[in-house]
Structures are given as C-alpha cells and as structure tokens.
Amino acid sequence: xxxxxxxxxxxxxxxxxxxxxxxxxxxxxxxxxxxxxxxxxxxxxxxxxxxxxxxxxxxxxxxxxxxxxxxxxxxxxxxxxxxxxxxxxxxxxxxxxxxxxxxxxxxxxxxxxxxxxxxxxxxxxxxxxxxxxxxxxxxxxxxxxxxxxxxxxxxxxxxxxxxxxxxxxxxxxxxxxxxxxxxxxxxxxxxxxxxxxxxxxxxxxxxxxxxxxxxxxxxxxxxxxxxxxxxxxxxxxxxxxxxxxxxxxxxxxxxxxxxxxxxxxxxxxxxxxxxxxxxxxxxxxxxxxxxxxxxxxxxxxxxxxxxxxxxxxxxxxxxxxxxxxxxxxxxxxxxxxxxxxxxxxxxxxxxxxxxxxxxxxxxxxxxxxxxxxxx
Amino acid sequence: xxxxxxxxxxxxxxxxxxxxxxxxxxxxxxxxxxxxxxxxxxxxxxxxxxxxxxxxxxxxxxxxxxxxxxxxxxxxxxxxxxxxxxxxxxxxxxxxxxxxxxxxxxxxxxxxxxxxxxxxxxxxxxxxxxxxxxxxxxxxxxxxxxxxxxxxxxxxxxxxxxxxxxxxxxxxxxxxxxxxxxxxxxxxxxxxxxxxxxxxxxxxxxxxxxxxxxxxxxxxxxxxxxxxxxxxxxxxxxxxxxxxxxxxxxxxxxxxxxxxxxxxxxxxxxxxxxxxxxxxxxxxxxxxxxxxxxxxxxxxxxxxxxxxxxxxxxxxxxxxxxxxxxxxxxxxxxxxxxxxxxxxxxxxxxxxxxxxxxxxxxxxxxxxxxxxxxx
DNA sequence: CAATTCTCCCAAAACGTTTGCGAGAAACAA
DNA sequence: TTGTTTCTCGCAAACGTTTTGGGAGAATTG
Numbered sequence: 067x068x069x070x071x072x073x074x075x076x077x078x079x080x081x082x083x084x085x086x087x088x089x090x091x092x093x094x095x096x097x098x099x100x101x102x103x104x105x106x107x108x109x110x111x112x113x114x115x116x117x118x119x120x121x122x123x124x125x126x127x128x129x130x131x132x133x134x135x136x137x138x139x140x141x142x143x144x145x146x147x148x149x150x151x152x153x154x155x156x157x158x159x160x161x162x163x164x165x166x167x168x169x170x171x172x173x174x175x176x177x178x179x180x181x182x183x184x185x186x187x188x189x190x191x192x193x194x195x196x197x198x199x200x201x202x203x204x205x206x207x208x209x210x211x212x213x214x215x216x217x218x219x220x221x222x223x224x225x226x227x228x229x230x231x232x233x234x235x236x237x238x239x240x241x242x243x244x245x246x247x248x249x250x251x252x253x254x255x256x257x258x259x260x261x262x263x264x265x266x267x268x269x270x271x272x273x274x275x276x277x278x279x280x281x282x283x284x285x286x287x288x289x290x291x292x293x294x295x296x297x298x299x300x301x302x303x304x305x306x307x308x309x310x311x312x313x314x315x316x317x318x319x320x321x322x323x324x325x326x327x328x329x330x331x332x333x334x335x336x337x338x339x340x341x342x343x344x345x346x347x348x349x350x351x352x353x354x355x356x357x358x359x360x361x362x363x364x365x366x367x368x369x370x371x372x373x374x375x376x377x378x379x380x381x382x383x384x385x386x387x388x389x390x391x392x393x394x395x396x397x398x399x400x401x402x403x404x405x406x407x408x409x410x411x412x413x414x415x416x417x418x419x420x421x422x423x424x425x426x427x428x429x430x431x432x433x434x435x436x437x438x439x440x441x
Numbered sequence: 442x443x444x445x446x447x448x449x450x451x452x453x454x455x456x457x458x459x460x461x462x463x464x465x466x467x468x469x470x471x472x473x474x475x476x477x478x479x480x481x482x483x484x485x486x487x488x489x490x491x492x493x494x495x496x497x498x499x500x501x502x503x504x505x506x507x508x509x510x511x512x513x514x515x516x517x518x519x520x521x522x523x524x525x526x527x528x529x530x531x532x533x534x535x536x537x538x539x540x541x542x543x544x545x546x547x548x549x550x551x552x553x554x555x556x557x558x559x560x561x562x563x564x565x566x567x568x569x570x571x572x573x574x575x576x577x578x579x580x581x582x583x584x585x586x587x588x589x590x591x592x593x594x595x596x597x598x599x600x601x602x603x604x605x606x607x608x609x610x611x612x613x614x615x616x617x618x619x620x621x622x623x624x625x626x627x628x629x630x631x632x633x634x635x636x637x638x639x640x641x642x643x644x645x646x647x648x649x650x651x652x653x654x655x656x657x658x659x660x661x662x663x664x665x666x667x668x669x670x671x672x673x674x675x676x677x678x679x680x681x682x683x684x685x686x687x688x689x690x691x692x693x694x695x696x697x698x699x700x701x702x703x704x705x706x707x708x709x710x711x712x713x714x715x716x717x718x719x720x721x722x723x724x725x726x727x728x729x730x731x732x733x734x735x736x737x738x739x740x741x742x743x744x745x746x747x748x749x750x751x752x753x754x755x756x757x758x759x760x761x762x763x764x765x766x767x768x769x770x771x772x773x774x775x776x777x778x779x780x781x782x783x784x785x786x787x788x789x790x791x792x793x794x795x796x797x798x799x800x801x802x803x804x805x806x807x808x809x810x811x812x813x814x815x816x
Numbered sequence: 817c818a819a820t821t822c823t824c825c826c827a828a829a830a831c832g833t834t835t836g837c838g839a840g841a842a843a844c845a846a
Numbered sequence: 847t848t849g850t851t852t853c854t855c856g857c858a859a860a861c862g863t864t865t866t867g868g869g870a871g872a873a874t875t876g
Binding site: 474524 | 831835
C-alpha cells in the first residue's frame with residue numbers, strides 16, 4: 067500500500083526506440099515487436115497479425131515474406147499487449163500453504179501439469195497460512211490479471227473465502243476445503259477415506275484405537291476423522307476422545323504427538339490412525355525410540371500414500387489419495403470455468419483407496435501379550 | 442508453432458464496454474480501470490495515476506476523493522498495461538525438473554520466498570527433463586515477458602543453454618549446473634561436500650567404499666563424486682570403479698541400485714556414499730530387505746539433508762546442503778541482475794556441512810564379523 | 817465498357833497505464 | 847493593476863497488440 071518501488075534509475079539500456087534492423091546483432095537485441103516485423107516484411111501490422119494468427123486469408127507470397135521476417139527477428143507476440151485487448155492472460159494463480167510438503171507438492175505438480183497442457187501458466191505462491199501474505203499475494207495476482215485462482219489452504223479461514231467471494235469475475239477452485247457456495251471444491255472423499263481406515267482396523271480386531279488428528283480447523287483431516295468415527299459407531303464402537311492427539315500434519319509434530327501419546331497412555335492403544343503419512347512416519351520414529359516394534363506392539367495406518375510410504379520401515383499401510391489427480395482435476399475445472407463453461411460447477415470428490423503394507427498387524431498384539439486377550 | 446488455440450467462441454460475457462457505475466453490483470462487476478476511478482472521483486486519469494503512485498503532488502482534498510473512489514471500486518492497476526509502457530513485468534520464470542523431489546521442492550520454495558519478498562511473482566514450470574517441454578515453456582514465458590529466468594535442471598544439456606544464451610536481454614541464473622559463461626550459477630560447493638563424506642568415512646576406517654552415483658550427465662552429482670574421489674586419492678586410497686552404481690537420484694532407483702550392488706558384491710562394501718538422501722533411503726530399504734542391518738553390516742552416508750533424513754530408520758548421516766539458501770540466493774542474484782546491477786556476476790558456491798546421525802558405524806564391521814578383520 | 821464481386825491489404829481505434837508538456841488559478845511581489 | 851511564482855491538474859502521446867471498416871486494384875460478369 068505504501069510507496070512502491072519506482073524505477074528511478076531506469077537502469078540498463080532497456081528498450082531503445084524500437085530497434086531498427088534488429089537482424090544485425092549490434093548492441094542489445096530488443097525483443098522485436100509486430101511493427102518491426104511489419105517493417106521488415108514491408109507490410110502493415112494488420113497483415114502480420116493475420117498471418118501470425120491465421121485470422122484472415124493472406125496471399126501466399128505475402129505470407130511467406132512475413133513468416134520469414136518473423137523467424138529472422140525471432141518475434142513472438144507480447145501476451146501483455148494481447149491481454150490488454152480483453153483477451154485472457156493465460157495465467158492462473160495458485161495459493162498453497164507450502165510447496166515442500168510432499169502431498170502438496172504432488173497436487174501442485176498436477177495443477178501445473180494440466181495448466182501447461184492447456185496452454186496456461188501457473189503463478190505459485192506459498193502462503194504459510196499467513197493471512198497477511200495471502201492478501202499480498204492475492205493482490206499481486208490480481209494486478210497481474212490472472213484468469214483464475216486455485217486455493218489450497220490447510221486451515222479453513224472463512225473470512226478469507228468471504229473476501230474471495232467478493233471478487234466477482236475471478237474464477238476460483240478450492241482444494242480440500244469445506245464445502246463453499248460459489249466456489250468449486252475438489253477433494254478426495256475424505257469421509258470415505260476415514261471409513262476405509264476404520265473398517266480395516268475393526269476387521270482385524272483392533273478396538274482400542276488412537277488418532278493423530280490434524281489441526282482443529284483443518285477441514286480435510288476433520289472429515290477423515292468424522293468418517294472414521296462414523297464407521298466405528300456403526301460397528302458399535304466408540305471413538306475414545308482421550309486417545310485423539312492433535313498434530314499440524316508435519317513429520318515433527320507426528321513424532322512429538324506420538325511421544326505424548328505413549329507417555330500418557332499405558333498400555334498404549336493397539337492401533338493409531340494418522341491423518342497423513344508424514345505424521346505416521348514421525349510417529350513410527352517416536353514409537354521406535356520408545357522401544358516399540360511396529361506392527362508387533364502397535365499398528366499404524368496413514369493417509370495420502372506419498373512415495374516415502376513405500377520406503378519407511380516398516381512400509382506404511384495407508385489410504386491413498388489420488389493426489390496428482392486432485393491437482394489435475396482442480397486445474398481442469400478452473401480452466402473450464404475460465405473458458406466460459408457455466409454448467410457443471412459441482413464439487414468433485416475423488417475416491418481414496420486402501421493400500422495394504424506392513425504397518426498394521428494381523429490383530430491386537432495377542433501373541434506377544436496373551437494376557438490382554440481376555441480383556 | 443502450429444495453429445494456436447483461438448478463442449473462437451469468445452464464450453461468456455467477458456468484458457462489457459467498460460462498465461459504467463461499477464459501484465452498483467448489478468450484473469457482473471468488471472475489474473475497474475483507472476478511468477472508472479477518474480470518473481467516480483471527477484478527475485482525470487492523470488491525477489488518479491499520480492495519487493496512486495505518489496509521483497506528483499496532488500491537493501489534499503482531491504487526493505481524498507480519489508482514494509475514496511479507489512477503495513470504493515476496489516481498483517488495482519493492471520500490471521499488464523503498466524508493463525506495456527516498458528517497465529518490468531515483475532514476474533520471473535523458473536524451469537525445474539520436478540517440484541515433487543524434496544530437494545527441488547525446497548530450492549523452489551527458497552526462490553519463491555525471495556521473489557515474494559522483493560515483490561516479484563514466480564511462474565513455475567516442471568520440465569521433466571523433456572527438451573520439447575522446456576522449449577514450449579520457455580516460449581510461453583517469453584511471451585509473458587518475464588524479467589528473468591531461473592533454471593534448475595538435473596541433466597546438463599549444453600545445447601539448451603546455448604539456445605538460452607542467444608536470448609540476450611533475458612537475465613538468467615542457473616542452479617546446480619556446470620560453470621557457464623554468461624550465466625550466473627548458484628551451487629553448493631559439491632566438491633567440498635564429496636570430500637566431507639570421504640574424509641568422514643576414511644577417518645572411521647572404512648576402506649572398501651561403494652558409491653550410488655547420479656546420472657552420467659548430472660553436474661552436481663559428478664562434482665560430488667569428484668571431490669569424493671580426490672579426497673580418497675589424497676588419503677592414498679583408490680576409488681574402486683566397479684563399486685560405482687548409477688541412479689537417477691530417486692527413491693526407487695536407490696533401492697534397485699542397492700539391490701544390484703548387493704547381488705554383485707559379496708561381501709558387500711563396508712560403506713556406501715549416496716549422491717542424495719532419497720537414494721540413500723531407497724538403499725536402506727534394499728539393504729533391510731536383504732537382511733542387512735545398518736550401520737552394523739553396512740554404513741550409509743547421504744547428501745542433501747532433507748527433512749526425512751532425520752526420521753528414517755536409522756537416522757541418516759548426510760551432507761547438508763543449504764537448500765533453501767541456494768534458492769534464495771539464486772533469486773536474489775537474478776533480481777539484482779534484472780534491476781540493472783551489472784557487476785558481481787560471479788558464481789556462488791555455498792558451503793555444505795556434515796550432519797552426523799546413525800547410519801554410519803564406528804568402523805568397518807569388525808565386531809560382528811571379526812573374520813574380516815584380517816583381510 | 818460498365819457494373820459487380822473478389823482479393824489483398826491498410827488505417828485507425830481500442831485496451832489501461834504512465835508521463836512530458838502546458839494551462840489555469842491562486843498567491844505573492846511590485 | 848500587472849508581472850511572477852507556485853500549486854494544481856488535464857491533454858494527449860506512447861506502449862504492442864487485435865480487430866473493424868473500408869479501399870484500391872484485379873478479376874469476373876453483364
């Protein structure tokens with residue numbers, strides 16, 4: 067809001083008066099404009115434009131001359147100028163919490179991939195869940211006239227989305243957020259994911275089950291937890307609130323949460339449902355440090371199926387989210403919106419899947435501690 | 442090069458003729474222009490511009506009126522139009538191999554962070570080392586008139602950089618690439634990193650040392666290997682070429698390379714130097730599957746110090762690269778270049794550091810297999 | 817040979833900014 | 847009153863495109 071950086075010095079020899087005869091590599095070769103091409107080809111800018119875009123028939127010979135000039139000068143039209151004429155900028159923005167978290171990284175990758183395929187480019191910003199940053203980044207993106215916005219935040223901040231909704235004319239798709247009117251949301255079906263985890267554990271006979279939950283306001287993790295609790299309830303089991311430990315879904319917080327759990331719960335629960343693989347791997351670490359063997363003494367199930375889940379010790383049983391697909395779908399929907407599609411703006415929920423590996427045992431530690439059998 | 446997508450349908454009601462009285466929320470609220478503000482405030486566009494930018498004294502009262510109009514309408518200037526006047530676009534591009542690899546992700550994060558701090562935004566593209574994609578992405582970025590470019594590729598493709606150099610007027614900074622004239626390069630001091638690893642292993646008495654190397658053309662990994670070999674040589678040891686196995690620096694390839702090594706080398710080497718943490722973790726996995734305990738039967742040292750290195754089993758001893766810092770520095774240098782700084786365009790090499798954890802034992806497996814002692 | 821239709825091209829407006837130039841008004845000095 | 851300075855602000859050009867409305871000449875038709 068304050069004074070913005072002015073180009074006081076005007077520094078280098080940026081942009082001389084539309085370099086004539088840019089062919090010769092004398093001096094600094096400015097990026098050629100359509101005018102340069104027109105001059106070189108001896109035609110009007112109109113003709114150059116039409117040749118380049120194929121928007122109107124142009125005589126073969128003229129076309130050849132123009133094309134040659136284009137190649138010679140290495141001309142490529144300025145999207146800036148083009149966008150000024152009311153066309154789209156072909157740029158979409160993405161607000162993400164952090165691009166280093168492997169789950170986010172993959173979603174981002176999916177978004178980027180689909181954007182590229184469709185000829186859009188992606189401006190990426192990491193918000194770190196800092197409201198100030200988000201505002202600043204959003205403002206910049208608006209100045210850059212993005213065609214649409216993908217939002218992937220972990221903590222659902224209603225006021226931010228309210229602000230967002232005021233921006234009529236900007237198309238928005240949210241990933242992993244509570245259902246929002248006016249905004250398309252792409253998710254995995256988190257509730258189903260939670261159920262999958264619960265049913266798997268129930269099936270194997272686990273009854274005393276802990277949870278490494280996400281932050282309070284985290285919609286995705288909360289939905290997983292809800293599905294988990296529902297499935298438990300349907301099996302006549304209750305979710306023991308005292309066995310729920312909060313994390314912020316990072317490696318470190320999984321580690322410390324598990325430490326706390328192990329310190330407070332004796333004996334420890336038979337199994338623990340972790341809201342994502344990162345916390346599960348952190349939890350494994352803590353369990354190991356505490357001398358517990360997995361899955362012998364304690365079973366763990368994660369969520370996401372990041373690549374690392376196949377390489378942990380033991381390999382992590384988890385619920386796979388179609389991560390890349392979530393990103394791709396979000397981009398797809400956004401682009402459809404941007405390109406004028408009005409219909410089909412319903413939310414999307416992609417189905418998760420159980421991936422069975424080694425971190426969940428065959429049942430509560432019967433063999434090793436037979437005395438608990440009777441309980 | 443072929444026909445580009447035309448906006449044939451011109452679809453939705455995009456951009457009516459500069460919405461009058463945009464205050465009323467009737468219909469679609471277009472993003473207001475400076476003209477709308479001027480009209481609302483009853484002044485000329487000139488005055489609005491000067492008020493907004495503080496480029497000329499404006500009467501207090503007028504200023505107040507203009508500001509009110511700006512707030513009312515939610516005006517923010519179009520960078521497109523501004524850039525058209527020859528100013529910078531405030532956008533920098535980044536070509537990266539993949540944003541899901543944790544090392545890359547962190548570098549990207551550093552770049553993004555610094556860009557944001559300096560008021561630039563980042564267009565990110567994943568190349569997947571596909572030359573076609575790179576070209577297409579670069580072309581798009583050029584059309585968007587990026588002010589500068591950060592390149593982070595794993596395989597050094599001289600011809601690409603040659604092409605790049607032809608783009609005079611575009612500022613470029615490369616990360617992790619062989620020294621290039623005309624382009625600033627930011628690295629960690631990979632050779633020193635290799636030495637650190639070698640000396641640490643030598644110190645502990647390891648002599649028969651394997652290597653999980655990177656791809657042939659990978660400059661960074663090659664420099665590490667060179668430093669490693671040099672340090673070995675200085676200690677009077679030779680690097681056994683037959684103990685070098687190639688990987689492509691992913692988890693999976695670390696796993697399979699280690700499998701091959703274990704199958705072919707009996708007994709296995711005492712220690713293995715892995716070119717990055719991902720391959721080291723993959724290698725751990727393979728070793729475990731083969732029934733080897735780390736570090737009892739085999740010592741492993743990695744490179745990068747990604748977060749996961751602290752949570753693997755056992756925790757990975759590794760060479761830490763100042764990953765974030767590499768990204769930040771690259772962005773910093775690029776922005777300096779963009780803003781007209783000519784001098785100080787030397788390459789940067791940031792110092793790596795040994796992080797001692799648990800994957801390297803106290804020496805070759807004397808205790809457990811005393812018979813090898815005599816060898 | 818005049819009238820009509822094509823074919824190929826150009827001029828100019830418009831997009832939203834910034835900015836050099838200058839004009840009117842007020843304040844001040846004479 | 848008049849000349850000068852100081853404030854305050856508007857006009858219009860320019861940036862690189864796309865696109866509309868013609869226009870000049872050639873080809874076709876009558």
